[in-house]
Amino acid sequence: MNVFLIAVRNLFGEKGRLFITAGGVAFSVALILVLVGLYQGWSAQMTRFLGSIDTDFWVGQKGSRDASHSISILPLSTKGDLANQALVSEVSQFTGRQAAFKKGDKETHLFLVALDSEKLIKPYGIVEGKAYPADNEIIIDKTAAKESNIKVGDKISLNNTDMTVSGISSGGNIMIYSYAFANQKTTEKVLQFQGFTNYFLVKTSNPSNFQKNLSKEMPNLEIIKKDDFLNNNSDTVRETFLPIIGVLTLIAIMVGVAVIGLTIYTATLEKSREFGVLKAIGYTNGQLFLIGLIQSFISGIIGFLFGVVLAFAIAYLAMQSVPSFIFEISWIEITLVFASTFVMCLIAIFIPLKRLFSIDPANIFKA
């Protein structure tokens, strides 16, 4: 109880130092949360639209694995072959490719997807306008619309095809591009992709037997379960972004440790005499360690709370100024960052530990 009282009084008695410590932790926590939120947001967004497509399998050219990197091109005639397979209940085609349009000097990248006649493919959400475009109409994502300042009814030119924006969708922004939607006829015209498609979407009554049978019957096709296909798309983020997030998070934690550790170290230096008095009147090194630890933890908790507020403020401002910025964070990630703040505080207290333990109580007799 006494150690808690001393720790609290020391901490709040030096408000400037507390502000610096908590501020340092807050910036570290905010940086970690923004990075984690960006990663989570991007990961989720990579598969948000694709995950909304109701299918059991993505069937593509041998060797293909996702929608972004490996290019799968299959003749439309394959659709009939697939439909004739046992256990198949529905086959649809997924046609899509990147394309860009310019407005003024700004080039906006889209991934144009053809809406299928079976209506398995549809925009993740419609925020304005039509859900199904007519010929020479296009639905673009709200981030692309905001970035290019485009409204429903505006015209854009995609691969020399003039199109009217008939709707604005949501959930299709994956930072490098955003999904856009046109009907099959318009998509084929824009992408100059007649007679071919990229993937077939297959629904089946018995997924395990279907995969086995089709592998035998049509060995030149890649048969990918829906979940595996979504994971393959998320891997793009995991493989490229996660190591960077890891390094930056580690740097943020190190900054936090350094800020807490150094401020407690300087406080220990300044309070050496008081710590000497405490030793003289019977406080053990363990109790002095506890005082430092409590100070470190309280600074950490205050810093964490400010850090969370700061992270959401930064994310809000970033999303306002950069529409493609994605930030999604759950309580699980916030709890994990809270735990890492505790680890940060625990490591930080070891910086002044040697100094704290070496304080000689006999020195307090020196005037």
Place this chain on the structure above:
Amino acid sequence: MENIVTIKNLSKTFNEGKPSEVRAVQNIELSVQPGEIVLLMGPSGSGKTTLLTMIGGLLSPSAGEVIINGTNISKLSASQLTAFRKSDIGFIFQSFNLLQNLSAYENILIAGFNRKNALKKTPELLAKLNLEKRFSFKPNDLSGGERQRVAIARALINDPKIILADEPTANLDKNIGHEVMQLLCSVACEQGKSVIIVSHDERIKDTAHRVIYIEDGHLVKEEKGGHDRSCTMNHNK
């Protein structure tokens, strides 16, 4: 009567064997009785504070023994010494050494290692030392005399057998210094605590039972102080 403090052939040498070797205390023999006020006097650097520090268990002797209440503290481990200081010694310092961020009340309270007892005793000590109205004041808001009274209350909170005071009146004016000495005097007389004081202040001689002069680490002279010994005698009856 059994001595509360017995010092046998005590020496302390700093930087032993090096060119900078300093023999701070050499072969000192001393005993202090319960309720006795002993004043250690001598020029700066004579070794009196080193002696006080060794009695307080804050510095280990190079040779000799410090026996407090029958325990040879020279042989105690660091943790045993900490426990010993906690229960048996009260410290009073020249510069008060109060914790700046704590109130007068809290400065006394945190020195109490039995919390229940400290919570009961702290207000009593504040009242006894006329500090009730200053209980919430931080050290910087207290006068020098008030700070020293808080330091005395802190030294008394665990009811130690010995009070060690280093220049307790050095930073105080004449009247306040006298007031502080009266307090220490009553601690010795009424509570039977032994008080060992290091000071240059000649006026303290009137309060002490014995005055011991130290020079170059040696005990050179001992004389009777101005204190009426009947105080000690009354206590021991």
